Amino acid sequence: MNLTTTYLGLKLASPLIPGASPLVDNMDSVRRLQDAGAPAFVMHSLFAEQLEGNQVAFDRHIVRWQDNFAEATTMFPDTGDYVLGPDEYLDRLAVIKRITGLPVIASLNGTQLGSWLAYAQLLEEAGADAIELNTYFLATQRGVTGAELEQRVVEIARSVRGAVKIPVAVKLSPFYTSVAHLAGWLEREKLDGLVLFNRFFQPEIDVESLEVRPHLDLSTPEDLGLRLRWLALLRDQVKLSLACSGGVHRPEDVVKALLTGADAVQVVAALLKRGPGELAVLRAGLLRWMEDHEYESVSQIRGALSLRNCPDPEAYERGNYLRSVQLWRD
Structure with missing residues (x-):
């Protein structure tokens, strides 16, 4: 079975990549990931506040909120660790790079030029063999339009794209008015890939102390559906590399991501x-599925159920809303 894939121009031995997390901060974990078959590593983010020496902002946005990383979870160590x-x-x-000899994708996180x-x-x-640009912010002010949000993402991405020769991927959230339009815009700006999607922390209300606390749980398989829909919708509309991020817990989740169009x-x-x-x-598990279903390579799986190849495209476009409601009754 041939598991090789190409992501951001990098030829990888497998599509399964350890995503951005503090695991890379421990070299024992790095070695164990390599032994488990990691074809590359994504480092966790460096934040704009760190790089610009704004300790006040850093404390407010990162240290104070331990879960305010787009990659972080409540199971992570303390920020200082x-x-x-x-x-x-x-x-x-x-x-x-030196110890593993594998590609390393660095990550930057910022919301303003x-x-x-x-x-x-x-x-x-x-x-670094590539950069993952993490655009992690929400529009919470009524005066900020959807078009302005897209413009800001593109300007930041354009700046990074113009500064380096290595591939650059943009990690998006699903909360833009038109994800497909933004994807096409980024492609025209010569970006190399998209990572779908960020996960935002949600506030938790403490009814005893009457405090609002940041909260973010680990992803679950239920988070995968949104990623699958947009992978399938974008696979045939852009030539960018596409990575699925969030909701992958089981071998069948990996298969689903590949079928809808993920390169990684x-x-x-x-x-x-x-x-x-x-x-x-x-x-x-991926290898077993491929053998059971007589697939010889990842390239044969990729996009087999994208929008263009899906027997029922409406399942992606409108979600067969009426049929889904009927299923609940049944």
Whole structure:
């Protein structure tokens, strides 16, 4: 069975990639992930507040809210245990490259144009094979339009794209007025890929202390459906590399992501819950499915149930709303 795939121009031995998480901060975990078959690594984000030396903003947005990482969960260690400073981040990137010999995808997280964008060049110089640009923000002010949000994402992405020669992927949220339009715009700006999707923390109301607290649980398989729909919708509309991120816990989840059009499948929650060796379990499950269904390669699976290839395209476009309601009655 041939599991090789191409993601962001990188030829990988498998589509299963450990997604952005603090696992890369522990070299023992890195080695265990490599032993489990990791074909590449995605590092967790460096934040604009870190890079611009704005400690007040850093404390407000990161240290105070332990779960305010797009990749973070309530199961992560305390922030001080795994947040690498800019210099340490570059060193860790170089060490992972040297020890594993595998591609390393660095990650930047910021919501406004600023001096932090210049750090993309340092990541490239340190040996990063690609950059994942994490645009993690919500529009909460009534005066901000959907078009302005898209414009901001594109401007940030354009700046990073122009600063480096290595591939750049944009990690999006699903909450844009037109995800497909934004994807096409990013493609025209020569971005290389999309990661679908970010997961936002949600507020928790403490009814005893009357406080609002940030809260984010690990993803569940139920989170996968939204990713599958947009992978299927975008696969035939853009030529960008597509990665699924969020909701992948079982081998069948990996298969679903590939069938709808993913070039790569990022896994985080399953690894945090069950350890780095879970990557090998997912890989073995994918191989079993391929053998049972007589597929010889990942390339044969990819996009087999995209919008264009789906026998019932309305299942993606409108979700067969009336039929779904009827299923509840049945």
